[in-house]
Amino acid sequence: MIMDILDFLSHGFVQKALIAGSFIAVLCSTLGVFLVLRRLSLIGDGLAHVTFGSIAVGLFFKSSPVYVAVPIVMLSSLGILKLVEKARLYGDAAIGIASSLGIAAGVLLASVAGGFNVDLFSYLFGNILSISIEEVIASIVLSIILITVIFLFYQELLSVTFDEESAKASGVNTKKINSILVLLTALTVVLAMKMVGIMLVSALLIIPSVTALQMARSFKSTMFIAAITGVLSVLLGICISFAADLPTGATIVLLNILFFIAAFIYKTLR
Amino acid sequence: MIKDILKSRNLLSYLLVLALFLTMISMTGCGKKDHPTTGQKKLNIVTTLFPLYDFTRNIVGDNAQVTLLLPPGMEPHSFEPKPGDMLRINNADLFIYTGKFMEPWVEGILKGLDSKKLVIVDTSRGITLNEEKEDEKDQDHAHGHGKTDPHIWLDLSNAQKIVDNILEGVIQKDVANRDYYSKNAETYKVNLNGMDAKYRETFSTCKRRIFIHGGHFAFNYLAKRYNLQYIAAYHGSPDAEPTPKRLIELKNMLKQYDIKYIYYEELILPRVSEVISRETGATMLKLHGAHNVSKEDMDKGITFLSLMEENLKNLKVGLECQ
Amino acid sequence: MSVEVVSADGLAFQYNAVDVLTDISFDLSEGGYIGLVGPNGSGKTTLIKLLLGFYKPTNGIVKLFGFDPADFQDWHKIGYLPQKIVSFNPNFPATVKEIVALGLVSRKKLPKRPGRADKLAVGHAMELMDIMDIKNELIGELSGGQQQRALIAKAIVSEPELLILDEPTTAVDPETREKFFSLLKELNGQKRVTIIIITHDTGTIGKYASKLLYLDKKIIFYGSFEAFCVSSEMSDYFGEYSQHLICHRHDTANN
Numbered sequence: 040m041i042m043d044i045l046d047f048l049s050h051g052f053v054q055k056a057l058i059a060g061s062f063i064a065v066l067c068s069t070l071g072v073f074l075v076l077r078r079l080s081l082i083g084d085g086l087a088h089v090t091f092g093s094i095a096v097g098l099f100f101k102s103s104p105v106y107v108a109v110p111i112v113m114l115s116s117l118g119i120l121k122l123v124e125k126a127r128l129y130g131d132a133a134i135g136i137a138s139s140l141g142i143a144a145g146v147l148l149a150s151v152a153g154g155f156n157v158d159l160f161s162y163l164f165g166n167i168l169s170i171s172i173e174e175v176i177a178s179i180v181l182s183i184i185l186i187t188v189i190f191l192f193y194q195e196l197l198s199v200t201f202d203e204e205s206a207k208a209s210g211v212n213t214k215k216i217n218s219i220l221v222l223l224t225a226l227t228v229v230l231a232m233k234m235v236g237i238m239l240v241s242a243l244l245i246i247p248s249v250t251a252l253q254m255a256r257s258f259k260s261t262m263f264i265a266a267i268t269g270v271l272s273v274l275l276g277i278c279i280s281f282a283a284d285l286p287t288g289a290t291i292v293l294l295n296i297l298f299f300i301a302a303f304i305y306k307t308l309r
Numbered sequence: 310m311i312k313d314i315l316k317s318r319n320l321l322s323y324l325l326v327l328a329l330f331l332t333m334i335s336m337t338g339c340g341k342k343d344h345p346t347t348g349q350k351k352l353n354i355v356t357t358l359f360p361l362y363d364f365t366r367n368i369v370g371d372n373a374q375v376t377l378l379l380p381p382g383m384e385p386h387s388f389e390p391k392p393g394d395m396l397r398i399n400n401a402d403l404f405i406y407t408g409k410f411m412e413p414w415v416e417g418i419l420k421g422l423d424s425k426k427l428v429i430v431d432t433s434r435g436i437t438l439n440e441e442k443e444d445e446k447d448q449d450h451a452h453g454h455g456k457t458d459p460h461i462w463l464d465l466s467n468a469q470k471i472v473d474n475i476l477e478g479v480i481q482k483d484v485a486n487r488d489y490y491s492k493n494a495e496t497y498k499v500n501l502n503g504m505d506a507k508y509r510e511t512f513s514t515c516k517r518r519i520f521i522h523g524g525h526f527a528f529n530y531l532a533k534r535y536n537l538q539y540i541a542a543y544h545g546s547p548d549a550e551p552t553p554k555r556l557i558e559l560k561n562m563l564k565q566y567d568i569k570y571i572y573y574e575e576l577i578l579p580r581v582s583e584v585i586s587r588e589t590g591a592t593m594l595k596l597h598g599a600h601n602v603s604k605e606d607m608d609k610g611i612t613f614l615s616l617m618e619e620n621l622k623n624l625k626v627g628l629e630c631q
Numbered sequence: 632m633s634v635e636v637v638s639a640d641g642l643a644f645q646y647n648a649v650d651v652l653t654d655i656s657f658d659l660s661e662g663g664y665i666g667l668v669g670p671n672g673s674g675k676t677t678l679i680k681l682l683l684g685f686y687k688p689t690n691g692i693v694k695l696f697g698f699d700p701a702d703f704q705d706w707h708k709i710g711y712l713p714q715k716i717v718s719f720n721p722n723f724p725a726t727v728k729e730i731v732a733l734g735l736v737s738r739k740k741l742p743k744r745p746g747r748a749d750k751l752a753v754g755h756a757m758e759l760m761d762i763m764d765i766k767n768e769l770i771g772e773l774s775g776g777q778q779q780r781a782l783i784a785k786a787i788v789s790e791p792e793l794l795i796l797d798e799p800t801t802a803v804d805p806e807t808r809e810k811f812f813s814l815l816k817e818l819n820g821q822k823r824v825t826i827i828i829i830t831h832d833t834g835t836i837g838k839y840a841s842k843l844l845y846l847d848k849k850i851i852f853y854g855s856f857e858a859f860c861v862s863s864e865m866s867d868y869f870g871e872y873s874q875h876l877i878c879h880r881h882d883t884a885n886n
Contacts, residue, residue: 050556051584051588052553056553076720076723149380154381154607155604156576156604157382158384158547158577159382160383161548161577162578166550166580166581168553169580171583194733194736201725204713205713206733207683207685208683208711209707209733209734209736210704210705210706210737211736252724256726257725257729258726261724281554281557284554287553
């Protein structure tokens with residue numbers, strides 16, 4: 040048994056999946072707490088669709104799709120904020136607009152170009168088992184950036200998330216804080232989507248924080264529980280998918296749901 | 310009160326502009342394809358998959374307009390027809406598809422088609438279908454799913470039967486030119502046969518008889534024909550994922566059989582093959598499943614036979630043949 | 632000449648071409664205590680939002696400690712309690728202590744880590760509002776009154792010079808309300824904290840505030856409560872019976 044486990048861990052793709060997967064989980068679940076409380080839960084899904092359209096733009100102009108996608112998605116995230124502010128929409132509607140636009144743009148561009156050399160839809164499906172060393176490094180770097188930002192702006196983030204108006208009256212630059220939040224989300228989505236695919240990104244942004252909300256007794260603990268739940272689901276998910284010979288991404292998502300159910304039951308029984 | 314009138318006037322003019330705008334857009338969209346050709350009307354043939362498209366082209370020459378339903382670059386296993394596709398099929402003289410396992414959606418649309426002139430060709434007629442199962446020889450358990458393997462065209466003898474089925478359909482629509490079509494079909498079948506012979510000859514002297522593919526299970530018909538063993542990373546469509554165990558299995562197999570090559574497929578990002586290549590040092594080689602081709606290839610005028618030629622070259626390297 | 636804490640001159644605000652506030656002019660000096668009253672939709676909350684710089688005036692000027700609110704920097708001088716009804720998500724996963732600490736975010740520079748002095752200030756504010764026993768409870772799990780006390784603690788924790796409270800005593804039990812007004816009296820009397828309090832309860836506020844600002848899209852009355860009660864203009868405006876009701880209700884409450 041031990042030999043099996045050691046053998047399993049000796050494979051490069053397993054190690055990369057465990058490491059990068061954990062950092063992505065930390066990124067997504069921590070950001071997710073703020074997003075869920077701001078009713079922006081589906082922004083991950085929405086921005087993933089925008090990424091899809093941006094990749095089409097990249098392919099259309101025959102340049103590196105990921106490098107083109109990053110600025111477009113970041114701008115779109117700011118656009119979503121603007122829509123909420125100026126068009127007087129709630130977050131979900133603004134996200135819906137961006138999401139539809141992203142998919143439509145992608146399909147339209149693919150049609151106008153007469154097709155690409157790679158199936159555009161295959162960009163929606165990452166694979167946690169095929170992460171490269173560069174992607175591992177990128178996920179670590181982005182995590183460090185996020186943790187630094189949260190460390191520096193924790194009180195302001197909490198203030199804005201709790202009540203935007205009071206935050207303004209405390210002199211918090213709410214525009215800046217909101218922008219930082221969605222820009223970080225945009226970066227995370229583009230990176231994570233390439234690495235693990237849209238299914239896992241959406242799930243990791245929403246489910247660990249919802250699980251944490253069932254159990255947490257303070258905001259700080261909410262963030263910790265979300266991060267731990269996310270990381271645990273990835274680590275266990277990879278191992279269980281190996282042992283039971285199941286697709287890894289789906290296993291991780293299901294584990295997240297199981298954790299949520301467990302937390303929910305715990306909360307109800309208390 | 311005046312404000313109310315102004316407001317409603319604004320609304321009206323806004324709607325008017327919007328309506329004009331939409332009409333303009335839809336007019337530029339239509340009218341692109343439906344111009345009837347002057348003179349004798351060409352046959353209008355719609356095909357689903359690239360090999361069918363290529364075979365049909367070769368049979369009909371200039372006598373027909375052959376179109377490929379799949380846009381270039383799109384992967385076909387998850388293709389769902391849009392209303393425009395339905396229209397295109399309905400307006401055609403001939404609709405040629407691979408078979409009910411490659412295009413399960415065809416069955417569904419048959420009821421919706423009301424054309425009296427449309428002839429539908431199921432090119433898999435008369436071809437023995439296999440299950441999606443690997444050779445059980447050296448494995449603990451076969452990765453069978455009880456599903457039928459739809460990739461019939463990659464067996465070059467099946468390809469010839471497909472040509473026959475297409476020919477039949479074409480003649481049905483245009484009896485007048487049957488001799489022309491039959492001659493073309495014969496010529497093409499000779500080419501297919503020639504390629505088949507080349508394959509057989511090449512594979513008679515190989516160091517290895519197993520090839521491993523980091524893509525979906527597509528090449529079993531080909532493998533079986535030449536008595537080769539074929540291992541694929543996963544079944545179903547190119548977008549599926551292999552499980553971690555499977556990946557480790559593949560790596561071990563490469564080591565076990567001392568194989569230095571890993572194959573990747575067309576049109577998708579070769580993620581799985583890249584991982585295996587990275588961790589075993591194996592060289593990546595392309596194996597084109599000929600389902601559909603990229604825009605670039607389409608523009609270059611690629612053919613089924615040229616794809617199979619490329620495949621043969623890569624297989625020769627990977628199997629280490631003389 | 633000392634700077635007025637709040638001053639407005641010809642202040643007006645329109646929303647969707649509808650007048651919400653017109654020609655608002657008044658001054659508030661240090662140590663002042665205004666009850667801002669008026670019917671629903673009279674623009675009371677809007678006035679506050681203009682004051683805090685959430686909206687830009689359509690016309691006129693508003694100044695906060697002598698500054699245009701957009702240029703104002705010393706937000707720790709201001710304690711703000713928004714109307715509870717538009718406030719936070721009741722399932723918010725923060726403890727009372729974490730919420731009260733948010734009142735200090737204005738005071739610090741990066742990286743804004745809470746220091747010892749901050750922790751003491753938070754404890755002090757919680758003691759004042761009698762919520763030490765629930766400091767580790769989640770704000771969403773408290774009663775309306777407890778939540779309000781927590782939010783008030785948040786408003787006063789930075790020891791503000793100007794306290795703006797929007798309907799602070801709705802959904803609050805009478806005992807809490809009494810304690811709350813005593814606290815305000817102390818802050819105003821001993822610490823010279825300037826207070827603006829929006830309330831429906833004209834009579835009660837008349838008991839405490841030094842001035843009454845009656846608003847109905849424009850200033851109907853600005854002066855002391857006593858003056859309000861004897862004003863013949865107010866008699867005409869409200870009708871004698873209503874004026875009597877407003878002015879004498881607090882008397883009966885006292886008896």
